[in-house]
Amino acid sequence: MNLDDIRYAERFDGISGSAIREIFKLIAKPGMISFAGGNPALSALPDDVVGKIAAEVMQQDGKRILQYGATEGYPPFVESLKAYASAQLDCNIPAVLPVTGSTQAMDLLCKALINPGDVILVEDPTFLGNMQCMRLYQAKLVPVESDDNGIILEKLEEAILTHHPRMLYTIPTFQNPTGKTLAADRREPIAKLAAKYGVVVAEDDPYRDLRYEGTPLPAIKHYDTDGWVVFLGSFSKIISPGMRVGYMAGDPLILRKCTVGKQSSDLHTGNLNQAIVDQFLRQNLLPDHIAAISASYKGQMNAMLEELAAFPAGTSYTKPEGGLFIWVTLPEGIDAKALLNKAVEKGVAYVPGTHFYADGGHDNTLRLNFSNSTIEQIHKGMAILKDIFAEALA
Amino acid sequence: MNLDDIRYAERFDGISGSAIREIFKLIAKPGMISFAGGNPALSALPDDVVGKIAAEVMQQDGKRILQYGATEGYPPFVESLKAYASAQLDCNIPAVLPVTGSTQAMDLLCKALINPGDVILVEDPTFLGNMQCMRLYQAKLVPVESDDNGIILEKLEEAILTHHPRMLYTIPTFQNPTGKTLAADRREPIAKLAAKYGVVVAEDDPYRDLRYEGTPLPAIKHYDTDGWVVFLGSFSKIISPGMRVGYMAGDPLILRKCTVGKQSSDLHTGNLNQAIVDQFLRQNLLPDHIAAISASYKGQMNAMLEELAAFPAGTSYTKPEGGLFIWVTLPEGIDAKALLNKAVEKGVAYVPGTHFYADGGHDNTLRLNFSNSTIEQIHKGMAILKDIFAEALA
Numbered sequence: 001m002n003l004d005d006i007r008y009a010e011r012f013d014g015i016s017g018s019a020i021r022e023i024f025k026l027i028a029k030p031g032m033i034s035f036a037g038g039n040p041a042l043s044a045l046p047d048d049v050v051g052k053i054a055a056e057v058m059q060q061d062g063k064r065i066l067q068y069g070a071t072e073g074y075p076p077f078v079e080s081l082k083a084y085a086s087a088q089l090d091c092n093i094p095a096v097l098p099v100t101g102s103t104q105a106m107d108l109l110c111k112a113l114i115n116p117g118d119v120i121l122v123e124d125p126t127f128l129g130n131m132q133c134m135r136l137y138q139a140k141l142v143p144v145e146s147d148d149n150g151i152i153l154e155k156l157e158e159a160i161l162t163h164h165p166r167m168l169y170t171i172p173t174f175q176n177p178t179g180k181t182l183a184a185d186r187r188e189p190i191a192k193l194a195a196k197y198g199v200v201v202a203e204d205d206p207y208r209d210l211r212y213e214g215t216p217l218p219a220i221k222h223y224d225t226d227g228w229v230v231f232l233g234s235f236s237k238i239i240s241p242g243m244r245v246g247y248m249a250g251d252p253l254i255l256r257k258c259t260v261g262k263q264s265s266d267l268h269t270g271n272l273n274q275a276i277v278d279q280f281l282r283q284n285l286l287p288d289h290i291a292a293i294s295a296s297y298k299g300q301m302n303a304m305l306e307e308l309a310a311f312p313a314g315t316s317y318t319k320p321e322g323g324l325f326i327w328v329t330l331p332e333g334i335d336a337k338a339l340l341n342k343a344v345e346k347g348v349a350y351v352p353g354t355h356f357y358a359d360g361g362h363d364n365t366l367r368l369n370f371s372n373s374t375i376e377q378i379h380k381g382m383a384i385l386k387d388i389f390a391e392a393l394a
Numbered sequence: 395m396n397l398d399d400i401r402y403a404e405r406f407d408g409i410s411g412s413a414i415r416e417i418f419k420l421i422a423k424p425g426m427i428s429f430a431g432g433n434p435a436l437s438a439l440p441d442d443v444v445g446k447i448a449a450e451v452m453q454q455d456g457k458r459i460l461q462y463g464a465t466e467g468y469p470p471f472v473e474s475l476k477a478y479a480s481a482q483l484d485c486n487i488p489a490v491l492p493v494t495g496s497t498q499a500m501d502l503l504c505k506a507l508i509n510p511g512d513v514i515l516v517e518d519p520t521f522l523g524n525m526q527c528m529r530l531y532q533a534k535l536v537p538v539e540s541d542d543n544g545i546i547l548e549k550l551e552e553a554i555l556t557h558h559p560r561m562l563y564t565i566p567t568f569q570n571p572t573g574k575t576l577a578a579d580r581r582e583p584i585a586k587l588a589a590k591y592g593v594v595v596a597e598d599d600p601y602r603d604l605r606y607e608g609t610p611l612p613a614i615k616h617y618d619t620d621g622w623v624v625f626l627g628s629f630s631k632i633i634s635p636g637m638r639v640g641y642m643a644g645d646p647l648i649l650r651k652c653t654v655g656k657q658s659s660d661l662h663t664g665n666l667n668q669a670i671v672d673q674f675l676r677q678n679l680l681p682d683h684i685a686a687i688s689a690s691y692k693g694q695m696n697a698m699l700e701e702l703a704a705f706p707a708g709t710s711y712t713k714p715e716g717g718l719f720i721w722v723t724l725p726e727g728i729d730a731k732a733l734l735n736k737a738v739e740k741g742v743a744y745v746p747g748t749h750f751y752a753d754g755g756h757d758n759t760l761r762l763n764f765s766n767s768t769i770e771q772i773h774k775g776m777a778i779l780k781d782i783f784a785e786a787l788a
Contacts, residue, residue, distance in 0.1 A: 001592030003621040007560075008651055009509050017654040021465060039462050047456025054448040054666070062441025066634035068433050071415060100494055100638075100660040107659050111530070115403050133658035136505070166401075198395030227397040240460035242665040244494075257402055260411040264527035265501050265659065266494040271636040272448070273664050 011116075011136050018132055019355040023340075027349040033381035036349040038176065038237075038324050039372040041300075044293040045240055049285065050276055057275040065271040071263050073098035074274035080281040085249040088208075089219045089231060095252040097259055100269045102206055102234040102246030106130045108258040108265065109167070109202055109230060109248070110137040119165040121199075123151060125327075125356030125365075127176040130169060130204065141358040144168075148318075150175070150182030153189050160197045167200045172220060174207040174323025177356045177367035181217070181321060188223040195226035200254070206234035206246075209290050211322035212298035227251035235277050237324065238290055245269065245277045294322075300370040300378060301326070307382030312390045324371045327353070329364060334392050336366040343388055348381040405510075405530050412526055413749040417734075421743040427775035430743040432570065432631075432718050433766040435694075438687040439634055443679065444670055451669040459665040465657050467492040468668035474675040479643040482602075483613050483625060489646040491653055494663045496600055496628040496640030500524045502652040502659065503561070503596055503624060503642070504531040513559040515593075517545060519721075519750030519759075521570045524563060524598070535752040538562075542712075544569070544576030547583050554591045561594045566614060568601040568717025571750045571761035575611065575715060582617040589620035594648070600628035600640075603684050605716035606692035621645035629671050631718070632684055639663065639671045688716075694764040694772060695720070701776030706784045718765045721747070723758060728786050730760040737782055742775040 023036050057065060065074075072078065077098055085093045099105045114120070116138035122131065124143030134141055142163050145155040151170060159165070170190070172182035182190075194201045203220045221231040230250035235243065248255055262268070280286055304326055308317045314331035330336060337352035353365025370378060417430050451459060459468075466472065471492055479487045493499045508514070510532035516525065518537030528535055536557050539549040544566060553559070564584070566576035576584075588595045597614045615625040624644035629637065642649055656662070674680055698720055702711045708725035724730060731746035747759025764772060 001589065001622075003645060003647070005592060006594070006648070007507075009505065009507055011509075012506070012651060012654070015654060018657045021657055024464070037462070042457045042461065045457055045460035047452055047460055050460060050666075051449050051452030051456055054452060055445050058441055058445030058448060062445055063436045063439055064636075066439035066441055066444060066636045067436065068431070068630075068635040070418070100664075103658060103661045111403065112406070113401075113403055115405075129658060129661070136655065136658055195395065198399060200400070228395075236462075241462040242458075242460045242662075244660060244662070244664045251397060253397070254400070257406060260406070260409060261530065263412045263415055264497060264523060264530055266638060267497045267523070268636075268638070270494075270638045270664050270667050272444075272666065 011138055015132060015135060018129055020128060020351055023349060023351060026344060032347055032349060033373055033377045034349045035368040035370070035373065035381060036351045037372060038369055040237060040241065041293070041296065041371055044296065044371070046289060050240065053276050053279045054272065057272070057279060061275065065275055069268040069271045071259050071268045073269070074271045074278065077274040077278040080278050081247055084281050085231070085233065085247065088233070089221050089249065091222050093249045095250065095255045097248045097255045097262070098269050098274050099246050099248060099262070100266055101236060101244040102204065102232045103129065104265065105232040105246055105248045106133045106202065106204070108261045109200070110134060110139065111261040112254065112257040113166050113200060114139050119163040121156070121159050121163070121165045121168045122358055123170055123175065124358060125177050125353060125362070126169065126358070127171060127204070128355050131358060134169070143358045146180065148180060150180055150186055151190065153186055156190065157193055160193065160199060165199055167202055168194065169202045169204065171204045173205050173217070174210065174320050174325070177325050177351070177353065178327040179318045179320030179323050179325045184217050187218060187220045190220050191223040191229055194228040199228065201229040202232060203229055204232045206237050207323040209238050210294055210297060210324065212294055212301060214321040221249065227254070230254060238286060239277060239280055243273045243276065245273050297324070297371050300373065300375055303375045303378045304368060304370045304382060307379060307386065311386050312393050324369050326368045326370065328366050328368060330366070330389055331393060332364055334389055335363045337363055339388055339392060343385060346384050346388065348384045350385070405532055409526060409529060412523055414522060414745055417743060417745060420738060426741055426743060427767055427771045428743045429762040429764070429767065429775060430745045431766060432763055434631060434635065435687070435690065435765055438690065438765070440683060444634065447670050447673045448666065451666070451673060455669065459669055463662040463665045465653050465662045467663070468665045468672065471668040471672040474672050475641055478675050479625070479627065479641065482627070483615050483643065485616050487643045489644065489649045491642045491649045491656070492663050492668050493640045493642060493656070494660055495630060495638040496598065496626045497523065498659065499626040499640055499642045500527050500596065500598070502655045503594070504528060504533065505655040506648065506651040507560050507594055508533050513557040515550070515553050515557070515559045515562045516752055517564055517569065518752060519571055519747060519756070520563065520752070521565060521598070522749045525752060528563070537752045540574065542574060544574055544580055545584065547580055550584065551587055554587065554593060559593055561596055562588065563596045563598065565598045567599050567611070568604065568714050568719070571719050571745070571747065572721040573712045573714030573717050573719045578611050581612060581614045584614050585617040585623055588622040593622065595623040596626060597623055598626045600631050601717040603632050604688055604691060604718065606688055606695065608715040615643065621648070624648060632680060633671060633674055637667045637670065639667050691765050694767065694769060697769045697772045698762060698764045698776060701773060701780065705780050706787050718763050720762045720764065722760050722762060724760070724783055725787060726758055728783055729757045731757055733782055733786060737779060740778050740782065742778045744779070
C-alpha cells in the first residue's frame, strides 16, 4: 500500500499544528524583532547558575540522577516542590506531580478526564497551545465571556448549567493572550462553583510571579476546600523554558490518575532537570532572580504601552500588571492576520489574535510579547507596526 | 459534588498502572536483590562524563539551551542524530524526531495512528509498559505467535488478514521480556508485509547495541523501502534512562504528525538532555562505553544462566545473545505471581511473566533482569529463587 494512503487517527482531524510554532519558523531570520512567542529574554536565562548547579548535582547525586526515576518525581524535588507550592498557594498542598513542562500537565489532565465530545469551558481568547491539546482529546471547547476582571461569574454558572462541562480551563493571572487578571472577588466563587457542580478547574498560572505592579492575589486553588481545582505550575518563565519542568498540585487521587497516564507518556520527567530546579528552590534563588527579571520586563512593558498610545485612533489595548503579553484590538476592518506577512517583511512579528479564539474571528486583534525584545527593539518594532496599521486604515 | 464522584475518562477503564512500577515500590528496601526492572547497573552510568559535558554545553550554548526549543529538536542534536541513526540502521534516514524517552515515541505513534478499537499486533509476551500505552489509546491488542526466532511470518500474515491492524509492535533484538532475537531472514519479509498491507511497524530496538555474542543483524527499518517502518531508538540503556532521551526515525510525514502531537505533549524534549547526548555522539564516546558495559553485562548474564542450569527439572529458559533479560518457564503448576511475595520476603524480586501477556495467563513464567545486580548478588539471589521454586514443586 502506498504510504500516501495511510490513515491517521481521527483526533487529528482539523488539527494542523500550533500557529505560534509555525510563525516561529517564519520569523527565524537574523534581525527579526519578534513580539510573537512568549520567550523569556535571553538575559533572563540563568545559564551560569544552571551550569554550575548541573555540575554540582551530578557530582553529589549523579548515579541516582542518571538511573530510572519514579514517575512520581525525583524525591528531593518532590519534597522541596511540595513546600514551595504550599507557600505559593498559601494552603496545604496534599500532592504534587513534577511534569515535563506545564504543557504536559494539561495533557495529563485531559488524558485523565476527557472523553471525545466532553465540554471544556475556556476563556475567550485563551492560550492556543492548550486549545490544541484539548482538541487532540476531541473535547468540545465552549468559550465563557470575560470582562476586564476575567471570567464573568454569572456567565460561568450559565455555561455550566447549559453545557455540563468536565473542566474549566483558566489562566487567572496576566492571562495569555490578554494580560488580564481575574479579580480577587471572583476567585473563591469559581472554586465554589466548581465544587457545587463537579467541574475540574485547570488553573494554569505560569505568570503569577511576574508582577510589576499591584498586589499579588491568592490562587483559585487557595480557596479550594473540595479538591476540584488542579493547579498547573511552571518554572519556564522564572527559570528556563528549555528545561521543561512544571508541576501539578492538587488532589492525590486526581494526581494518581495523571501519574498512571504519565507512566506511558514519558515514564518520568528528566531527573537532572528536576534536580536543577530543586536546587533553585533549596538555595532560595528564585526571589532575587524574579526581582531582577521583573524590573527589566516592567521597563519593556512600559515602553510598549508608550508606543501603543500613539497607535491609530480607535485602537484599544490592555494594561497588564505583569506577565509577558499585551492584547491589542485594532479598529474594525483591519485584518491583523492578513497584515502579518507585511510586518514580517519589514522585520517585525506578532501573533494574530484570531488564533486564540476557540471559534476564530476577531480579525482585528493581535497579541504582543514584550519580554523577548530590548527597549530599543520595542520602540523600533512598534513604530513599524503603527505605520502598517495606519496605512491599512487609510 | 463530592470528589469521590468524579468521572475519569473511559481510556482508564481497566488500567491500574504499570505492574513493574508498582513492584518497584514494593522492593524499595535496602539490601533487596532485584531481578525486576530493566535498570542499567549503577556502574554503567557515566556520571562523571555527563557532569563534565553538562557544564561544558551550558558554557558553550547555555542561552539557547535554556530558551524554548523547537518541537523538532535541538538543532545540533538533530544533525548528529540523523547521522547516527543512518549509520545504526545502515540506510538513509530521511527524518528523525528526538523524544522524551522512547516511551514517548510509542505514545506519539499511537496518538498519530490509533482510534479506539483499532487493532495493534503484539508479540506474546511483550513489554508491558507499552501495552499500557496502547491500552490507554483503547487499542485492541492481538498477540501474534513467536518461536525461538521471533514472530512467525505465516502467523503474522494470517493475523493481518484476519484483524486488519493499524500497527505491529515489535522488539526484534533481545526482546523484552524474553531476550529472543528476530532471525535475520524474517526481517525483510516483515518490512515487505507491512508495505503490502499498509501496516505501520513500530520497531522498538533499545537493546540492539548490548550484544555479547553473535553477529549484529540489520534492523527491520534497514529493509523498509516504502516508509511503513518507524524505528524507535533509545539512549536509556547505553547512556542513561534518567536523561529521558530517545528518538524516532522514519518517514517525514508520519514524523510530522508525531511532531504536531508532541507540541501538546511536552512542547519539546529538554534541550540540556539533548545537548548532552549530542556530545556523546559528536565525541564518539559510545563505542568504548558500550564495549565496557557489555563486557560486564555478559559476565552477569552468564552467572545467571549458570544458576538457572541448577533449577528444578522441567524449568526452561532463554539463552539470549545480549540485552538485559532472561525469560524463565517453570514447570506447570508453579505460580510465579503467587510466589513473588515469598521471594520479596527473602530479599529477591522479579517480574511475574503473566504481566507481559496481552491476555494474561502463563502463571509459571517470570522475567529476570541481570544488568542491575552484581555477580555475587546473582549467585545469592538465584539460589534463593531456586529453593523457593523447588519447595513449591515439592
